[in-house]
Amino acid sequence: MLSDLGYDISVVSVLSGVDYHFSGNHLDLGEMKNDDASFFGKTKRMSAFKNFIDENKFDFIIDCRPKNVSLREVFIYRHIYKNRKVINVVHSHHLQTYFISPKWLSKVLFKNCFRIVGVSQAISAKIETVYGFKNVTTIYNSVKLNTSKNSEIPLDFPYLLYFGRIEDSIKNLSLLLASYKQSSLNEKGFHLVLLGDGPDKEKLKNFTKQLKLQNFIHFLDFTLNPEPIVSRAKCTVLTSHYEGLPMVLIESLSLGTPVISVEYNSGVKEIVKNGHNGLIVPNYSSNELANAFNRFFEDEALYLRCKENAKSSVAKFEMYNVSKQWNSLLQNS
Structure with missing residues (x-):
């Protein structure tokens, strides 16, 4: 979507593989984890992630990941994302999936995000109520239809x-x-x-x-x-x-x-x-x-x-x- 508007997009995936079209560079942390799921492998993934962010000098980081491991998020936001414009996208009304505990730590860690984007008005309202953030906005997920002409289906009943x-x-x-x-x-x-x-x-x-x-x-x-x-x-x-x-x-x-x-x-x-x-x-x-x-x-x-x-x-x-x-x-x- 953003590449169609002229933005250069790179993708970091935490699960192996990407099943949608994108343009730009791709760092597959999921594949790295499949190769080495040990503690040493985790440190290599974090190092690769930091190098990828540092080398590409992104104007924005749009972070759509679940964020429910406190130490990991403190490291990412304080050391990898440091001094960068981060847009934290929240896809669920179940906020514990996207904000770490305790609540005060989430308030400290995410208050300086460039924006926190809720994908529904209800999610955005809950974020503001629970955490008191002032940098919240709502942008819906978009839908794009597949134009495939193949319409055969294995069903012959309503x-x-x-x-x-x-x-x-x-x-x-x-x-x-x-x-x-x-x-x-x-x-x-x-x-x-x-x-x-x-x-x-x-x-x-x-x-x-x-x-x-x-x-x-x-x-x-x-x-x-x-x-x-x-x-x-x-x-x-x-x-x-x-x-x-x-x-x-x-x-x-x-x-x-x-x-x-x-x-x-x-x-x-x-x-x-x-x-x-x-x-x-x-x-x-x-x-x-x-x-x-x-x-x-x-x-x-x-x-x-x-x-x-x-x-x-x-x-x-x-x-x-x-x-x-x-x-x-x-x-x-």
Whole structure:
């Protein structure tokens, strides 16, 4: 996105590999860790990181990493990022993932960041409330559609969709399966598809068998291009315990697919307008979610209205609009 605006971009990845296009230099700390995960290997990675920052003389450092190890962050911010303009990006309403303990240490360490960027207004407001920072702003994550013409999908039935990581402790997919069971959708021929990989796939497959719904609940493997499956879904469903700015909702709506989401104290209401482009229901209630499923497919006028409004409702998340915000932030430094 920023390279399209003429910025020279370099990437430091803490996990091995980068699965998106970028231009510029790349330091793969994840690959270095795979080669040597010892304490000595850690010191080599930190040294390589510091040399990379020093040699490139960046105007800005945009740091999107989780930051939950206090000693590591003190070293990085005091010795590697020292005297540089750092933009700390916070992707989750679960602030413990992005700010170290104790709280006073986070206040000291991050107060001099050039900016702290929350990816939703709710996240930014929580940061200001909890830490009292005055250098907080909101810039949404952007969505860019894959223009692939390949639209073949292995599904020949109407379906609801979840796509993302199959990790029940975060995504609460047990609630999704139980709610589908309580609804009348399978009786009406609507299936449920879960698209993605993760540690709990087998556990949830077993739960599906316990529910006796293995003919109606389907698990598909992760794909780099989920758009054909998303665009043909009747709706996308999200049931997580917590989120930051749920990109699956934005991506789904941008493809014209309405959504049903449980309520969070984060960015859901900045994406979903209840009854306009989807439905929002209280979290942790299989009855409420099952009723929402039934309502969405029994009330044709409601469903068609949400589908018609889907694409236009997420215009503010388009890459062009988000890139203008980033450009303004960097240019007005």
